[in-house]
Amino acid sequence: MIDVSTQRSGAEILVESLVAKGVEFVFGYPGGAVLPIYDALFGDERIRHILVRHEAGAAHAAEGYARATGKPGVVLVTSGPGATNAVTGIADAFMDSIPMVVITGQVPTGLIGTDAFQEADTVGITRHCTKHNYLVKDANELATIVDEAFHIATAGRPGPVVIDIPKDVQIATARWTGQVNQRRTRYAPQTVAPADDIARAVALIAAAEAPIFYTGGGIINAGPEASRRLRDLQRLTGAPVTSTLMGLGAFPAGDPAWLGMLGMHGTYEANMAMNKADLIIALGARFDDRVTGRLDAFSPNSLKIHVDIDRASINKTVRVDLPIVGDCAVVLDQMIEAWLAAGHSAADLTDWNARIDGWRARKSLAYPDRGNEIMPQKAIERLYDLTRAHDPVISTEVGQHQMWAAQYFHFHSPNKWLTSGGLGTMGYGLPAAIGAQAGLPDRLVIDIAGDASIQMNIQELGTATQYRLPVKVFVLNNEWMGMVRQWQELTYESRYSNSYSDSLPDFVKLAEAYGWKGIRITTMDELDAGIQAMIDHPGPVFVDCLVVKEANCYPMIPSGAAHTDMILYGDDVAGTMDDAAKALV
């Protein structure tokens, strides 16, 4: 006999399952194929739905929420164009290992495969940019699928999971017990490393004369405990620390052992130390091409330990000597214990530190002064100084401003830095800031943007207005797609093909039209006051900061070059490159 009291529609079961998973926010956009779900959400106080202005905004907002709060982000979009619009954000989350559950509506089961109105093969399209995806065929499976989806999105190396739900499955009734019955645990990544590997690792660290920690986004993903453990292990060993773009904040930028970011736009000291090290301890970093530069010249004389939760990240591009599969927080804990148990003490790194100081003395982040004109680097430095007391969350778009933010804004704790590293998605920053602000209503959240990138998801200004989210947008307006212009200057003899930001809107008026406060900063003597006015305004603020137009982002390792071939500010490098060099990105 059917107990009617436990019968619920698929849409209701979905909502109950989300509540059971502790979901506070859903970032979404309605449409025909998700109307039953929107109806189930109607008037439900337990979940807050943030209505974005474009589904790409929903996905990036969920990413920003996840990155800033450590909880999985949830997206709800309709079939066809709703789903395809979200794909960039899904691919972005896949590259940067962001936990996210994306619910997409689908045409009714009977119409699948008939080119029905707003039908897209969502599961097919997202197959290779999700950690896993589902097409739900039966409402009775929904609860367990949602349960497993959250597990997969958050466990191991995090990532996006898509649940595609045909409209008839949303309407069909099924049993809801209030209990999500866990599927067989088919996904159980290894988190703890073998003790003998750990013992070998700490012995190598203790014996190294020129060790370096190379940390990545994996530390952030492993939770704040991993960052604390990193600091503990660093203190025990004395080894200096560098980080990828995605790992900024795991180690405090003010620490004497901090070398700054490494890679293409990393500091001279970080890249030289990587090159000359005798031991690299890679923690949750994946030897990305932006980091390694020319592979055959990458840190030629070092032994390499690689700790990663994803075995497929190990030995992918760079052969390592000691692979350790495990969760960074757990493995760091194991290392600390093993270090203490073995009675190791920090090696004498005086010589190594002296060499590093020599590289630091090159002052690779120095840049020229332009009087009353605002150098973009200066704008970031002032923004950092004036907001420091608020310990803000910073998101970015993609381009020079992103690299300047990474270089001149200093991070002291994890989850404060939201940027699209792997996919490099322009248009990420504003929605990501909105998502972060939703999760952290009292925190100062700033999107550091470029004049081109901000236009990619500018419609989300309306979302912030609607939900009274006091996010700040700080545009370094150089009237160029600066990063493209820089590459054209360096490799195409300054033939600036389509990289000029023509017909820019009046950003202040545009912001005001959306109900934001708009501020324009044009000269150095307005800079501090403008930033302060932005901080002091309780609502959303758009700052249009006019900066020196032709400033370039240095230091820079030209693509395909070795770490030791860095270009610093003032080096005369404009010119052309041969075809092999041009083929690199």
Place this chain on the structure above:
Amino acid sequence: MNTQTIEPQAPETQERHVLTITVDNEAGILAKIAGLFTARGYNIDSLTVADITDNHEVSRITIVTHGPPSIIDQIRAQLERLVPVHKVVDLTEIGPYVERELALVKVAGTGNTRVEALRMADIFRAKVVDTTTSSFVFELTGSPDKIDSFVALMKELGLVEVGRTGVVGMVRGETAA
């Protein structure tokens, strides 16, 4: 954005490997695995799949691939991290193992060539599964090499069409791999 490919210190030798993959028999799993190979530029020399449990929940896929050892290792790691994948076994790595493939080979001809084809089929222990007065369809099971040789011989004797299943493999001895 492109990624740079590995520039190996010493050029690695190409190796042929037979992998068996046990997977949840869910929609799209084959596309997922085949797509992984194309997206990352790995080679598939052959691929076979069929479900192997009574309730149709689990399938076994056998893939024959080739590449340098570092890539073979990557292939395994990439496969293992897919959620529906239970187990990946590299038979070539763990050996010894048997591998078998089935082929249907159609040959047309009359007179001497027809007799010769039949004699060859007998030597190879191929079975005749269809015949007309001017053609045979042979069924042949064996290692891919054996089938290659048989097909090569049939080319001179009126080969019309070949169908092959691709390899299935299994580790020798009493235990499962």
